[in-house]
Amino acid sequence: MLHRNLMARIVAACGAASIAIMAAGAALAAPADDLRDAQKLYGQGKLQPALEKDEAFLKEQPRDPQGRFLKGLILTEQKKTQEAIQVFTGLTEDFPELPEPYNNLAVLYASQGNYEKAKSALELAIHTHPTYATAHENLGDIYAELASRAYDRALQLDKNNTTAQVKLAMVKDLFSAQKVASRAQAVKEMPSAKAEAPKAQAAPPAAAPKAAPAKPEAHAAPKAEAAKAEPPKQVAKAEPAAEPAASRDAKADVESAIAEWARAWSAKDVKGYLAHYAPDFEVPGGESRAAWEKQREERISRPKSIDVEAKVISAKVSGNEATVRIRQSYKSDTLKSHTTKTLTLEKSGDRWLIKQERSGG
Numbered sequence: 001m002l003h004r005n006l007m008a009r010i011v012a013a014c015g016a017a018s019i020a021i022m023a024a025g026a027a028l029a030a031p032a033d034d035l036r037d038a039q040k041l042y043g044q045g046k047l048q049p050a051l052e053k054d055e056a057f058l059k060e061q062p063r064d065p066q067g068r069f070l071k072g073l074i075l076t077e078q079k080k081t082q083e084a085i086q087v088f089t090g091l092t093e094d095f096p097e098l099p100e101p102y103n104n105l106a107v108l109y110a111s112q113g114n115y116e117k118a119k120s121a122l123e124l125a126i127h128t129h130p131t132y133a134t135a136h137e138n139l140g141d142i143y144a145e146l147a148s149r150a151y152d153r154a155l156q157l158d159k160n161n162t163t164a165q166v167k168l169a170m171v172k173d174l175f176s177a178q179k180v181a182s183r184a185q186a187v188k189e190m191p192s193a194k195a196e197a198p199k200a201q202a203a204p205p206a207a208a209p210k211a212a213p214a215k216p217e218a219h220a221a222p223k224a225e226a227a228k229a230e231p232p233k234q235v236a237k238a239e240p241a242a243e244p245a246a247s248r249d250a251k252a253d254v255e256s257a258i259a260e261w262a263r264a265w266s267a268k269d270v271k272g273y274l275a276h277y278a279p280d281f282e283v284p285g286g287e288s289r290a291a292w293e294k295q296r297e298e299r300i301s302r303p304k305s306i307d308v309e310a311k312v313i314s315a316k317v318s319g320n321e322a323t324v325r326i327r328q329s330y331k332s333d334t335l336k337s338h339t340t341k342t343l344t345l346e347k348s349g350d351r352w353l354i355k356q357e358r359s360g361g
Helices: 016-043 047-060 065-077 081-094 099-111 115-128 133-157 162-174 177-188 192-206 216-220 231-237 239-266 270-274 289-301
Strands: 306-318 321-332 336-348 351-359
Touching: 016 047, 016 065, 047 065, 065 081, 065 099, 081 099, 099 115, 099 133, 115 133, 239 270, 239 306, 239 321, 239 336, 239 351, 270 289
Parallel strands: none
Antiparallel strands: 306 321, 321 336, 336 351
16 A cells, blocks of 8 residues: 555665764755655645655655655655665665565566465565554455455366355455455545545544433443432443552553563663563564564664654553553664554563554554
8 A cells, every 4th residue: 555644654764974964953854854845745636746855855865765765655646666666676675674665566577467476575565564454455456466366366267166166256355356446546545634634534533512401321331220310410420440540550551561662672681681571472463473583683773773652542451451652762883763553461470471563453
């Protein structure tokens, strides 16, 4: 999927050259303005002016991943598929830690019908960023298309193969080739502002104030069938106050565990970091636990310095399980990124351990 709002997630490289340029301060103003103008024009659908502004920016900052990623998006919408492929391929070579260029390469390969290449690109995206949900979803679509082709081939060889007929019909119904293509186009045409609009419109029906007052007696009835005068007291009384008191302690423990996890990561303490994951942690992408731990060790050990902040957005605790949404800010000597994550934790003894980790939750 080609996300315009991915521009906010594409990180800025902090090599020695970029640090020197940043120190110059005012010298960066003109190129930075060109990039902002290019992004604005792209959002307005003015592709050629956006490309010209972006290329002016890249003339001054040829390695900048944001500018190059934007150029790939513009070329894609201009139907210059091969040029776009070259741009995204260059990004994967220079910034192999970024999953988005791999994902966009996969979309371009899929548009050409080259599903094997698309599959390989998505697998690299997932290897780079195991919790990148977009790549996992797209990979599922690619597998479905490959399955569709295999069943179709089986029917060409044996028209009476009823099992293949049923399977092909199911795959085409759920994940047709048209669905793979249309999904990419739909996201491509959806800037972040539009993406948020449906949420704002959907909120009022979900939390319509008329629905709650309409059922006060229905809520009160199970608790006190003989006391009709009691419902107002029950609403105001809020007896569950005892649970929040206990759950506040649990939430504090959960938040403390997440803070310790972030500190171990920042300290490049691989053993301490991995110790925060439960034995039954759901490793993304179907990797083995050993392969995942090895990959995490490499990625934590490679940078000279790491600084991770995990700000808790919301936390829900139910018994020995907790679901926490965090805003994660990652910074190293080569990479900066901000992402929202959903962590599922389980209590083991007196410790809260991460059982599942996914981005965008």
